[in-house]
């Protein structure tokens with residue numbers, strides 16, 4: 311992902327420090343108690359373990375053994391589900407590359423579709439350092455795998471829920487419109503051509519939300535009513551203090567869908583770790599992006615909020 315707007319405190323173009331606003335715990339608890347609808351429970355510990363399994367594959371840049379390992383891991387998790395592999399060739403600054411998106415479909419009784427998406431590969435320019443992207447790719451993929459445990463084995467009462475694991479989110483050389491978001495640009499165009507986009511009621515993207523110090527930005531490129539619905543869901547869970555205290559415009563895998571009129575929300579916490587002279591952008595895109603920086607609790611907060619958002623979307 312990339313932030314569009316620069317912060318005046320930046321040391322570099324991609325450096326910003328955000329503040330974490332903390333809401334009243336008492337108010338949060340009151341909201342939680344007031345919310346009585348029966349619903350699914352998200353298991354953050356299991357999501358964390360899936361993220362660990364993906365990190366154990368090592369670096370997952372396109373063309374690496376780790377990338378193949380992560381793909382095999384995904385295929386194994388969804389071996390008994392409706393899994394589609396979306397293979398395509400991408401023209402990159404490093405030449406033509408074969409990339410693979412994965413789509414897992416859980417059918418619902420309504421005709422609409424709710425898409426939950428993440429990317430699973432790691433940054434190609436960082437292939438020479440041991441960069442495993444615990445937060446940037448693995449955490450969110452683990453979150454989606456765990457969400458599947460809540461969705462499979464039955465026909466959902468509301469809309470279908472599709473999980474999408476994007477390949478090629480990261481730039482191969484340097485971020486630009488042409489060098490980024492390869493998987494999402496490919497799939498959005500494909501689903502535009504075949505009419506699938508018309509069925510999508512909401513597209514929820516997760517990126518870098520495993521951070522132990524969770525502060526999800528309100529993304530100005532996302533759809534306001536859908537962000538409001540996520541905010542409402544977080545309030546129902548008593549977790550609104552983790553959401554939307556800061557605002558910025560984020561370029562991420564939702565953009566090709568936003569541009570085609572699909573309601574989208576990018577749930578992202580780009581303020582990752584302390585910002586120092588040596589690590590001006592915190593742990594983001596450094597070898598420090600490791601499992602000890604993320605938590606099962608943060609995954610549970612986002613996973614539970616997504617389940618509640620699905621619940622609210624199905625009532626619309």
Ligand SMILES: [Zn+2]
Pocket residue numbers: 311433446480595
């Ligand atoms: Zn990244």
